[in-house]
Amino acid sequence: MKKAFVKSYGCQMNAYDAGRMADLLAAEGYAATETVEEADVVVLNTCHIREKAAEKVFSEVGRLRVLKAERAQAGLDTRIVVAGCVAQAEGREILARTPAVDVVVGPQSYHRLPELLSESKSRRVVDTEFPIEDKFAKLPARRNRGVTGFLTIQEGCDKFCAFCVVPYTRGAEVSRPVAAIRAEAEAMLADGVREITLIGQNVNAYHGEALGGGTASLADLMRALSDLPGLARLRYTTSHPNDMGDDLIAAHGANPLVMPYLHLPVQSGSTRVLQAMNRKHTADAYRRLIERVRDARPDIALSSDFIVGFPGETDAEFEETMRLVADIGFASAFSFKYSPRAGTPAADREDAIPESVKSERLARLQQLLDGQRHAFNESMVCETVEVLVEKAGRHPGQVAGKTPHLLMVQIEAPASTIGTLLTVRITRSGSNSLFGELLPDAVAA
Ligand code: SAH
Ligand code: SF4
Ligand code: F3S
Numbered sequence: 001m002k003k004a005f006v007k008s009y010g011c012q013m014n015a016y017d018a019g020r021m022a023d024l025l026a027a028e029g030y031a032a033t034e035t036v037e038e039a040d041v042v043v044l045n046t047c048h049i050r051e052k053a054a055e056k057v058f059s060e061v062g063r064l065r066v067l068k069a070e071r072a073q074a075g076l077d078t079r080i081v082v083a084g085c086v087a088q089a090e091g092r093e094i095l096a097r098t099p100a101v102d103v104v105v106g107p108q109s110y111h112r113l114p115e116l117l118s119e120s121k122s123r124r125v126v127d128t129e130f131p132i133e134d135k136f137a138k139l140p141a142r143r144n145r146g147v148t149g150f151l152t153i154q155e156g157c158d159k160f161c162a163f164c165v166v167p168y169t170r171g172a173e174v175s176r177p178v179a180a181i182r183a184e185a186e187a188m189l190a191d192g193v194r195e196i197t198l199i200g201q202n203v204n205a206y207h208g209e210a211l212g213g214g215t216a217s218l219a220d221l222m223r224a225l226s227d228l229p230g231l232a233r234l235r236y237t238t239s240h241p242n243d244m245g246d247d248l249i250a251a252h253g254a255n256p257l258v259m260p261y262l263h264l265p266v267q268s269g270s271t272r273v274l275q276a277m278n279r280k281h282t283a284d285a286y287r288r289l290i291e292r293v294r295d296a297r298p299d300i301a302l303s304s305d306f307i308v309g310f311p312g313e314t315d316a317e318f319e320e321t322m323r324l325v326a327d328i329g330f331a332s333a334f335s336f337k338y339s340p341r342a343g344t345p346a347a348d349r350e351d352a353i354p355e356s357v358k359s360e361r362l363a364r365l366q367q368l369l370d371g372q373r374h375a376f377n378e379s380m381v382c383e384t385v386e387v388l389v390e391k392a393g394r395h396p397g398q399v400a401g402k403t404p405h406l407l408m409v410q411i412e413a414p415a416s417t418i419g420t421l422l423t424v425r426i427t428r429s430g431s432n433s434l435f436g437e438l439l440p441d442a443v444a445a
Pocket of ligand 2: 157158159160161164165166167201202240
């Protein structure tokens with residue numbers, strides 16, 4: 001049997017796409033493999049968001065070139081596919097730079113992968129179109145393996161933050177209809193999925209066709225999914241502060257399936273920097289928004305993204321970011337040094353911040369965020385929480401799953417609990433995981 005190796009290097013959307021490409025290849029008779037040496041087709045689903053992420057592809061292709069030559073000597077054909085956001089951004093340049101690559105395919109045209117692979121037998125091919133046809137409608141039925149799964153409900157971005165490549169690599173914002181999303185959710189649940197994370201580059205800007213006509217917001221969509229049998233939890237990511245509608249905030253208090261967790265990137269605590277980033281809101285507006293979210297759901301765990309060293313960011317402006325973090329308190333967060341990306345407005349600025357300053361700022365911010373994360377984990381000790389068991393735990397006799405606040409817990413419990421909700425008392429907090437014990441009559445659902 002032919003084998004395919006598919007790897008994702010990017011965000012959740014990219015991981016979702018990688019899964020769908022594996023589904024496509026499975027429908028063509030390729031078994032999935034995790035061993036790249038035995039793969040007849042290798043798909044690298046790439047990310048363009050920061051320079052480091054984008055460069056990874058080229059080093060990976062370098063290794064694959066050697067592998068491809070070795071396999072050729074043994075009489076085996078290997079097709080190398082570069083997909084994802086680097087493919088979209090660099091297209092033909094990839095073919096020029098990396099002779100071993102056979103197919104370059106963008107995030108909006110990967111449903112054509114089987115055709116492209118067969119075309120590649122006679123010539124190297126690039127497809128970075130934004131086709132009019134519905135990619136999702138062309139994909140085969142999805143195959144789910146786990147208890148949790150991602151579901152793409154919205155793609156693309158119209159926000160054009162000054163630092164970001166996504167509007168260029170993913171194109172304009174498009175929402176899928178509620179009916180299509182419900183059908184995909186039903187297929188996931190039939191395979192044993194219990195928790196669905198609705199994903200999109202700007203997921204809370206969702207405005208898809210509602211079931212009875214008209215337009216559904218993200219809160220409407222979550223309501224429309226909530227009666228699906230077997231569905232235990234809903235999450236969504238990633239959101240933009242300006243699309244945090246009243247109904248979505250209210251859903252955190254009103255819809256019991258919506259988990260008390262919100263990833264809401266703010267990027268900076270300085271209004272001047274936010275303006276330069278084209279984020280279109282002030283630092284105070286973000287603080288007020290968080291207050292409203294906390295009013296609706298007081299125990300909500302907050303998460304965010306930060307960029308340090310955006311061109312022109314002064315020491316005082318960076319301190320405003322530190323202050324915002326200290327004031328709000330985050331359960332988790334991602335933080336990055338600004339990375340100039342060709343084609344974005346900020347890349348042309350001449351007031352770049354020296355690398356050493358960026359590194360210092362990042363270290364200080366990460367220290368603060370790490371402390372907050374530890375404190376949040378510690379605050380869970382002695383709490384009783386519901387855990388959705390996802391998999392075997394670290395040690396025999398243990399299982400692992402996540403709390404509503406997205407924290408991983410190791411529990412002494414049999415493997416038969418995988419896929420169920422357990423009521424667990426948290427006994428201790430480790431560096432990457434919590435530890436919990438089962439309460440009597442713990443199986444909740
Ligand atoms: N759509 C999401 C973000 C997607 S990119 C949103 O708007 O929140 C994920 C994160 O990568 C961003 O939130 C930002 O913090 C970071 N990022 C994006 N472009 C970057 C760049 N050029 N340099 C450094 N970090 C960047
Ligand atoms: Fe990028 Fe901004 Fe769009 Fe997020 S909202 S994907 S950071 S342009
Ligand atoms: Fe990267 Fe593309 Fe996602 S650039 S972050 S894989 S949308």
